[in-house]
Structures are given as C-alpha cells and as structure tokens.
Amino acid sequence: MGRTEFLPLQHYSHVADGGYSLLPFRFLHETSGTYLLVNEVGEFITLSEQEFQQLIEYTLNPDSSVYLNLKSKHFLVDMQSSAHFEVLASKFRTKKSFLEGFTKLHIFVITLRCNQSCPYCQVSRQNEDAGGQFDIKIDALKRSIDLMLRTAAPQITMEFQGGEPLLNFETIKEAVRYTNERNSNIGKSIDFVVCTNLVPLTDTHLDFFKTNNISISTSLDGPAYLHDKNRPLCGQGSHSMVERGMRRAQEALGKHSVAALMTTTKESLKYPKEIVDEYLRLNMGSIFIRDLNPYGFAVKTAQATGYSTEDFISFYDKVLNYILQINRSGITFSESFASIILQKILTPWPVGFVDLQSPSGAGIGVAVYNYDGDVYASDESRMLAEMGDSTFRLGNVLENSYEEIFLGETMQTIASASCNEALAGCSDCVYQTYCGADPVRHYATQKDIFGNRASSGYCKKNYHIIDLLMNLIRTGDKDIERIFWAWIHHEDVNRMKFTDEALCQ
Amino acid sequence: MGEAPTRTDFPALLSSVDPFGSYATIDIDQSVYGDVAVFKAAYWFTDKYYLYLSRPEQGKTRVEIRHKLADNKSNLEEICKQFCNSLIDFRVRQFVLGETAEIRDKLVTKAFFEGQKRLLESDINSNEKNIPSPGSSYLSDELGINAWGKNDSGAPKGS
Amino acid sequence: MPIKLFARGVGTYPSDRIIAKITTNGIDDIDKRADYTYLVRNDQSISAEESNFSGYAAILFEGQSHERTFPRSSVPCIHGLGDLSHIRDGYIVGIEPRTGYLRILYRQDSQNNTIFATDSCNSNCLMCSQPPKEVDNSELTKHHLRLIALIDDAPKAIGITGGEPTLLKDGLIEIIASLKERLPQTHLHMLTNGRLYAYEDLVRSLASVGHGDFVSAIPLYSDVASHHDYIVQAKGAFDQTIQGLYNAAKYGLRIELRIVLHKQTIPRLNNLVSYIYRNLPFVSHVALMGLENMGYVKKNWELLWIDPVDYASELESAVRYLFLRRMNVSIYNLQLCVLPRSLWKFARRSISDYKNIYLDECAKCDLREECGGLFKSGESRHSRAIKALRVNDLATIAVADPSAPDNNRSSGW
Numbered sequence A: 001m002g003r004t005e006f007l008p009l010q011h012y013s014h015v016a017d018g019g020y021s022l023l024p025f026r027f028l029h030e031t032s033g034t035y036l037l038v039n040e041v042g043e044f045i046t047l048s049e050q051e052f053q054q055l056i057e058y059t060l061n062p063d064s065s066v067y068l069n070l071k072s073k074h075f076l077v078d079m080q081s082s083a084h085f086e087v088l089a090s091k092f093r094t095k096k097s098f099l100e101g102f103t104k105l106h107i108f109v110i111t112l113r114c115n116q117s118c119p120y121c122q123v124s125r126q127n128e129d130a131g132g133q134f135d136i137k138i139d140a141l142k143r144s145i146d147l148m149l150r151t152a153a154p155q156i157t158m159e160f161q162g163g164e165p166l167l168n169f170e171t172i173k174e175a176v177r178y179t180n181e182r183n184s185n186i187g188k189s190i191d192f193v194v195c196t197n198l199v200p201l202t203d204t205h206l207d208f209f210k211t212n213n214i215s216i217s218t219s220l221d222g223p224a225y226l227h228d229k230n231r232p233l234c235g236q237g238s239h240s241m242v243e244r245g246m247r248r249a250q251e252a253l254g255k256h257s258v259a260a261l262m263t264t265t266k267e268s269l270k271y272p273k274e275i276v277d278e279y280l281r282l283n284m285g286s287i288f289i290r291d292l293n294p295y296g297f298a299v300k301t302a303q304a305t306g307y308s309t310e311d312f313i314s315f316y317d318k319v320l321n322y323i324l325q326i327n328r329s330g331i332t333f334s335e336s337f338a339s340i341i342l343q344k345i346l347t348p349w350p351v352g353f354v355d356l357q358s359p360s361g362a363g364i365g366v367a368v369y370n371y372d373g374d375v376y377a378s379d380e381s382r383m384l385a386e387m388g389d390s391t392f393r394l395g396n397v398l399e400n401s402y403e404e405i406f407l408g409e410t411m412q413t414i415a416s417a418s419c420n421e422a423l424a425g426c427s428d429c430v431y432q433t434y435c436g437a438d439p440v441r442h443y444a445t446q447k448d449i450f451g452n453r454a455s456s457g458y459c460k461k462n463y464h465i466i467d468l469l470m471n472l473i474r475t476g477d478k479d480i481e482r483i484f485w486a487w488i489h490h491e492d493v494n495r496m497k498f499t500d501e502a503l504c505q
Numbered sequence B: 001m002g003e004a005p006t007r008t009d010f011p012a013l014l015s016s017v018d019p020f021g022s023y024a025t026i027d028i029d030q031s032v033y034g035d036v037a038v039f040k041a042a043y044w045f046t047d048k049y050y051l052y053l054s055r056p057e058q059g060k061t062r063v064e065i066r067h068k069l070a071d072n073k074s075n076l077e078e079i080c081k082q083f084c085n086s087l088i089d090f091r092v093r094q095f096v097l098g099e100t101a102e103i104r105d106k107l108v109t110k111a112f113f114e115g116q117k118r119l120l121e122s123d124i125n126s127n128e129k130n131i132p133s134p135g136s137s138y139l140s141d142e143l144g145i146n147a148w149g150k151n152d153s154g155a156p157k158g159s
Numbered sequence C: 001m002p003i004k005l006f007a008r009g010v011g012t013y014p015s016d017r018i019i020a021k022i023t024t025n026g027i028d029d030i031d032k033r034a035d036y037t038y039l040v041r042n043d044q045s046i047s048a049e050e051s052n053f054s055g056y057a058a059i060l061f062e063g064q065s066h067e068r069t070f071p072r073s074s075v076p077c078i079h080g081l082g083d084l085s086h087i088r089d090g091y092i093v094g095i096e097p098r099t100g101y102l103r104i105l106y107r108q109d110s111q112n113n114t115i116f117a118t119d120s121c122n123s124n125c126l127m128c129s130q131p132p133k134e135v136d137n138s139e140l141t142k143h144h145l146r147l148i149a150l151i152d153d154a155p156k157a158i159g160i161t162g163g164e165p166t167l168l169k170d171g172l173i174e175i176i177a178s179l180k181e182r183l184p185q186t187h188l189h190m191l192t193n194g195r196l197y198a199y200e201d202l203v204r205s206l207a208s209v210g211h212g213d214f215v216s217a218i219p220l221y222s223d224v225a226s227h228h229d230y231i232v233q234a235k236g237a238f239d240q241t242i243q244g245l246y247n248a249a250k251y252g253l254r255i256e257l258r259i260v261l262h263k264q265t266i267p268r269l270n271n272l273v274s275y276i277y278r279n280l281p282f283v284s285h286v287a288l289m290g291l292e293n294m295g296y297v298k299k300n301w302e303l304l305w306i307d308p309v310d311y312a313s314e315l316e317s318a319v320r321y322l323f324l325r326r327m328n329v330s331i332y333n334l335q336l337c338v339l340p341r342s343l344w345k346f347a348r349r350s351i352s353d354y355k356n357i358y359l360d361e362c363a364k365c366d367l368r369e370e371c372g373g374l375f376k377s378g379e380s381r382h383s384r385a386i387k388a389l390r391v392n393d394l395a396t397i398a399v400a401d402p403s404a405p406d407n408n409r410s411s412g413w
Helices: A011-012 A048-056 A063-072 A085-095 A138-150 A165-183 A202-210 A224-230 A239-253 A272-281 A295-301 A311-330 A336-346 A380-388 A400-404 A409-414 A439-446 A457-476 A478-489 B035-043 B076-112 C030-035 C139-148 C171-182 C198-208 C225-232 C236-248 C266-279 C308-324 C340-347 C359-362 C393-401
Strands: A019-021 A025-029 A034-041 A044-048 A076-078 A105-109 A156-162 A191-193 A214-219 A259-265 A366-369 A374-376 A394-397 B012-017 B020-030 B049-054 B060-067 C004-008 C017-025 C036-040 C058-061 C092-096 C102-106 C115-117 C157-161 C187-191 C214-219 C253-262 C285-289 C327-332
Touching: A011 C225, A025 B076, A025 C393, A034 A048, A034 C198, A048 B076, A063 A076, A063 B020, A063 C102, A063 C266, A076 C236, A085 B076, A085 C236, A085 C266, A105 A138, A138 A165, A138 A366, A138 A400, A156 A165, A202 A214, A202 A239, A214 A239, A224 A239, A239 A259, A239 A400, A259 A272, A272 C308, A272 C393, A295 C187, A311 A457, A311 A478, A336 A478, A366 A380, A374 C198, A374 C225, A394 A409, A457 A478, A457 B012, A478 C266, A478 C308, B012 B076, B020 B076, B020 C139, B035 B060, B060 B076, B060 C198, B076 C327, C017 C139, C030 C036, C030 C225, C092 C171, C092 C359, C102 C139, C115 C139, C139 C171, C139 C359, C157 C171, C171 C187, C171 C198, C198 C236, C214 C236, C225 C236, C253 C266, C253 C308, C266 C308, C308 C327, C327 C340
Parallel strands: A105 A156, A105 A366, A156 A191, A191 A214, A214 A259, C017 C036, C036 C058, C115 C157, C157 C187, C187 C214, C214 C253, C253 C285, C285 C327
Antiparallel strands: A019 A076, A025 A034, A034 A044, A366 A374, A374 A394, B012 B020, B020 B060, B049 B060, C004 C102, C017 C092, C092 C102
16 A cells, blocks of 8 residues: 555645745735735735735745735745746736737728718718729739738738728729738638728628628717717718618628727717617627727817716716626626726736737737828827828838838837836836737827826726726626626626526436 | 915925915935835826925935916825825835846746746745756656655655 | 456466456457457356367456366466456456456446556555555556557547556557557546656657547646645645646647545635636636545545535535636536535536445435436445435425526625
C-alpha cells in the first residue's frame, strides 16, 4: 500500500520569510470606505478599509481567506508557489489579443449624397442629386479593396456607408464582386454590411443582399414623432419608411441580419421608455444608446441638438433601468454598450470595440476609405476632415502605399496617444482595464490628442457607465446576474434561468 | 470665507481674497506627499478650478486653488478637504505603482515578446522551482516530478 | 450490477503475465489459439488429451481445485478460480501463471473499459480510491500494447487510468498511438494528474499522435497552491498541473477538470470555479464528483466526509456560476435525492457498471432509472438524505417552489 502517513496542511502552506509581493493593480477608494481593486487582466475584488491597509502594509495573514482570494485573483504572490507568471502573461495576452491581425473593420464611403437632411448629421452630407463627383470612383474603390485585403486579420468586416450608399447601388455591387474575386485565393472570411436609412430600399437590393449574405445596419432614433424630428426627409417623415424597410429586410434576410443604431439628441432625452418600446415593437433584440459625437453638422447645430454629458448620463441610466425591468419580465433585450463593458469586466476574453479599447481603435481596429480615395483612421477622423481639419488623414489609396498609409507619420502620432495605460488621469484609474483611449475624439473636443481627463466627456461618460455596471454586478440580485450573462452570450434570458426544470427524460 | 486670510480648522489650509477673487492655499509636507502624488491629485481638479503649485520653502509644496467661474458658490474649504483626501489615495497609488512597476514591465515583456522567460527570485517573491525550465524534457525529468513523494519528507524514494 | 474484476486460483507455472482472450468453446485452428485462453466451466467435462489444449495462451478452470483432475499440459494452467460465470467469450484477461491471479482487462459488452496503466503514482491524494503501489513500470507498456492488439471490436470509449499513466513516459505515447491506429473511432479518456504535462515536450508528443478524440481528465482541487498540494500530498503539484494545463491548451489537447467534493475542497469550491473560468476557460468540461468510499477515504474519513446535503448550497452556486458562463459542467457520483432539484439536469450516471449499486430504498424510487445510484462502497456509508422519490411528491414540490425569478442576492460573481 501507499504512504499512509499524511502530512498536514501547514507542511504545504508554510510561507518562508519574505512574505508576499504585490502584483500590479489600480484601486478606487469608495465613499462607503471600501476599496475596489482591479488588475491588469480585469479581475476585481472589494476590500474593507482594514484589509486594504493590511495589504499595502504587507501585514495580511497568509492563512486568511482574503489573502488567499487576493492570491488566487493575482493581486499578490508569495514564495509558497510560483507566480504563475505564465498564466498571468497569457491572460494579459488574451485580453489584448483583439490587436492581432490589425485592422478588422473597413468602412467604404460609397457616396456622400444623401436623401435625408438630419440637423445633427455626423457625416456632412451632399444633396441626393448633387452628382457623380461625390461618388467613389472605380479605381479608388478597387485600390481600397486591395489595401483592405492586405490586412493580416483572417476575419474582417466590410461596411458600405454614405451619405446613403443605396443611392450608388451599382458601385456596391461592383465592390462585392471585386472583393469576392480578389479574395477567392486569399481566403479571408468577410462580413458585408450596408449602412442605410432604408428609404430607397427595393426588392432588387434585398435580393442582392440575400444572395451575397449582406446584413443591414440602419438608423432608428425612436418613435415616429422623435425619429422624424431628428431625420427629416424633404417634406415627409422618414420613420414610416424605415419601419417598412426594417420589416421587409427582417422578412427577407432574417431578424439577425438587421441592426439599428440610435443617436441621442436633446429631444431624445425626454423619451427613454418610448425609444426602447419602439425598438421592441419593431422586433429588435438590442439597442445601442449612442451619444451625439462632436463631429459633422452636430457641432454647427449644437444649440438645437446639444446637451451635457450629465444629461446623457442620466438619460442612459433611465434607459438601462427600463431595459432591465423588461428583461426581468422575461423579454430578452439588451443595451449594446453595456454588453461590451460587461464582457470586459466579467469574461477573460478580448473585446475589440473600436470606441472602447486600448490601444485605441483608430487606424488599428478600423480604417475608412473615403469616396475620394483618402484613408482615415476612423469615421470621426473623416468627419473632422469634412469640417476642414485633415489631421487624421492617413493618406490616399491612389498616391500612397499600404506602408505609407498604415505605418506612416499620422498613424504614429495617433498611436502615441492611444494607450490609456500611459495617459494622464487614465494611468491611475481603477477602470482603465475596462476602458479605452480615443485620441481623435479628444482632438475634436479639446484640440489635443492626449486630452484632459478632468474635463473629458468621453471619460465622464465611460467612467459613469462602467461604474454603474460594476455596482450592479457587485450588489445586483440573481436576476441581474442572469440577464447580464444572457446579454454577453446573446442568449434568451429565460434560458439562462437556473431552475429546477423537471428531468428531461 | 472672510476678507482677511483665515485659518480654518484644517491646519494646513488658508483662505484669502485678492483682486482676482477668493482662493485657498494648502501647504503640503513634501516628505509625506511626493510631487507626483500632488500633481496627480491636482490634475482632477483642473476641470472646475485653477490650481497653482509652488515651493515656498524647502520641503514644502504649496497649492493655490481658485474657482474658474466667478459665480461658483461651492465652498473652497470643502474642495480643499477633498483635495487632501485625494492626496492620500494618490500617495497610496504611487506606492503600489512603485512596488509593482518592475513586475508590470516584465509581464508585458513576457506576454508579447519573451514567452519563455522565467522570473528570477530577485524579481519577485515567488518560487519558480516547481516548474521545469523551458526546453527540458519529461524523459530526463530534471525536477523528478515522476518520482513519488518528491519534495515531501518521509516519502519513499522514487520508483 | 457490480462485477468482480479479479479472481484468484492456484497457479504454479513459471511464466510471466499472459494477456489473452477468453474462449469457452475452443478454437479449432491451432495457429490462432495463441491469442486465447481456454476457460473450462465447472460443469464442463473435458478430455485429458493434450492436443485439446495445445497452442492456447493458458487454460483457466472454474470451481475448486480439488474437485477435478487436470490434464498434463505444457500450457500454463490455473485452477480453482471459483465462479467465473460473469466472464464471457471474448473478454480479455490478464493472467499471472505464477500466482494464479486473474484480472478482467476488457469486456466487449461494457461501456467502462479501462486500461490500468500502472499502479504507481507521483501523488498520494488524501482521498485516493486506489492507493498507489510502487511497481516496476518497465514491462507494463508491452502488456498494454498486447491488450490493445487483442481488442477486435470498436468500443465507443476506452479509459486510461492508474496510478498515474504519464509515469509510463514514452510508453504512454506508444499506447495512445496504438489506440489511434487500431481503434481510431474510439473515444479515449485518460485520468492523469497532469503534473508531467509541465514538460512541454510530453504534451507536444501526445498532441502529435493526432488522436482525434482524446480527453485528458485532470484533477484540480483548489485555487490556491498550498491547499491543492496538501490534498494531493505533493509539493509543487499545483504549479506543475497549472503549467501542464497551459501546455495542453497550447497544443490543443482537450481537457476535462475533475474536482472531488469533500471537506477539504468544499470551503474554496466557489473560488476554484472562478479561478477555472478566469484562468482555464479553454477546458471543455468540469466534473464535480462525489467521494468514493474506497482506499484512503476509509482511513481519512473524518478528514474528508461531509454529507452532500450539507454542501448543497456551495455546489449549487458553483454549478450556477459555470452554467451562466457557458462552461460545460457535470455532477458525478451523487444521487438525485441528495441534490437540490436545480442540479438534477447536471447529474450524470457516472459510476462504472462493475461497481454501481442501488440500495433497497432505491427500489421504491420513481426516478431510479434516471439516477446514477451509488458506488458499491457506499452501501455501508452514504448520505443521510437517501430517500425514494415519488412522482406525486415531486409535483407538490414543483408547486411549492415555482420556477419564478430567484430573487435572493447573488453570492458574488
């Protein structure tokens, strides 16, 4: 028989002199007196004031459960075992692996022409009949596609944007044809998306989308009285046409092939519930509550559409609360920005969302190929250029090489301000791991790519929403937990119930 | 806040008025709060206040705080107290940063450049001796993992 | 039904271990007899003619040795093996002709065939159900390869266990390569502590065999090294296993984690599943396992025993944690009547057929067919909550405990 004399736990848990070392983390001293700690790989823990003091004074009792919890979550390490640096480095690498393969989202501005004239237009439109000089030329298109296919990422998204891209449908067809032809011996997996207001949508379009597995992204700001105020269509409201288009598209392409974005205007702030109800009525499974970007015509019409970050935050809170209430009643419906943050907080997986990542998405995660051949680091960069500031123009597809565009001076400048690990204010922030950097936005709002966090709307908004979700995670009931995981997994909230369903047999 | 410089119940705090309006002064012992902690704390007040940092004498950092908007009625004394508390947190952050900066660099290096690299005992309190060195083989088993009771006193010798 | 896998008779023939297939009718073709051992039933009359037995690997006699006369034979014989009525034609057995020891190695009519790679182990777990022995591993690989060569159907699954299979070192690679070659469709499930997986080259070699359906089932007992090391009684074991798991992930080996539930693992169970999700999300399955009252468990009873009904809440929150994160999780070895109903759908019928029993109480239970029952060793010591479940009562419970939203506060994520 084996060795039947067993050694006690103390034999294995004895910590030699030298105690423990701290591993990197950031913390928040909460008003309740507790401390929230978050480390580089997104694990978090709450400590009492006394526990925190003991931790940093190196006086924690190595047998206490708080010591073991801190060790297990990689906040400290001791001589009793290896640092599992292997594990930690691998977790860290995984969390940052959205960087692998470089640019994944490629936006093509098919035309600047548009059939709508939204007062806050973030794109700086031209009239529908403005003529061909605002359409992308075939040589620029093909050269842009060639550049896109040079990116290392095996899976990319090709997005057709405008203006209203359906006004230049023939070019979309050509773009898809040329991309598929060129990709046939490259073998990337490509998701095609058309961003359209759906007003010009015809069966011809839908047939083409269905044949080529193209999904639709549209804009829906809420019920008709709100949507039509936001998006006037010369003379008549566009809401009814969007609704008609969405229903047709859902029928033709399937529910999951139709997504909608909403933009929050000053008018929207009055209708948190109504907006959500409208999305539910139109059979949408989620909503992305977006604040108004400081670009495009939005800045010019700030008086009419503008609101403060605080206004937006309180609106967001109302919407999220209402959405949670809906989910509690058994209807699955998610808020997309929250889903992204929840994934960052609760999962070990990488989350590459261009507006909320570090290094920032500009140029690295997204590239915009404009109708005139210019390449921009992001859609926002292009909007700035439309306003006369081409700071973030990376180059032109007809004049510059891939290297000049994507590794050139402009890209280097953006990169210098794109890691929140090294930004003032961010470097000590407890939520750094879950947040991002946005040099383009900070440049647009503060004329400085590095930005000042103390007065940054980006910072205020993200901090608030992350904090809100973090507190729901830490104090929420089991329903909230189940709902959040349903959002993360794109699963039905009822199927995430952990109940005593009868034995299946 | 009075017309003449007023000491508050906070010993390091002084408020007064000059032609530009009222302002408050905090004198900070440099041996308690390093410059970095003071700057980091001050950073977050730049949104609503103007701050001026100076060194009135060796070992002392002076912070002057005044409202950006003349009509701002919020209490400067309260702001100064918040500032003082914030100093404590930033001092602790600096401490944690100092304790972990090196290991963080090594972590990033390992994650992205040198996957095989192991820690030295001088790097950090940890015991990497339980894990085989990179490139070693199970056939030679340098650690004797295959031996029964290895590392446990009183165990029989390996098979 | 529990089955006796061992038998002991009288054997004096000076030969090494023999591995052969059972025949009770004899094989006509002498050239093929080397793969067979002739099992002579108790009531079977045999002619003493030597030619009837020549060429077989061995001859086995049921019953008592004094009850019959035996042929003179140059073939190894074992007599007095008692009742072997459970041994059927085609079973593969291992025979020690010197000691008269017989062990069933393979039953074509069972789903629970396992290759016992070695009895030696580099750990010495507090709750080991088959305490390790120091054995000479040098001949074992040969025997296992012989066994594999004799299997001529295509079983759904084969297990490899020990002791610790990796102690066979490159022999293990040979065994797995041979299984892949001979039985490519057979699911392969190996119980290993994964400590030697800390050497990257072992994992690389295992992966390069290219077996399409191979799972390493590796125990992890705590999220903190000292507790795991204590439970397996080996310093450094946690570090090595974690390193091993990372190597396995790197080379794409499929991993199941196994957690035995007892007094030493329950207190940090929820920290452990959280550690698994955050650090080892690549594992394909987590099995939470009730204790088997065998081997060291009998000796360490006080140290280990906690009635499953007394850890129901810890178990429930651990399973829920993994369920919400879409980790594949199962409960092994625990009876439905000792589990909260929310956990029933995670309970599997996991106990191998040869040691699986039901109690008298179970005969009255309406869910006996859905329940995994008990280990044979659980007959004497088992949960105080074992109780026949009646469908009528279940309906009442369902009304009293509706599947409405569970509004109690979460226990931390």
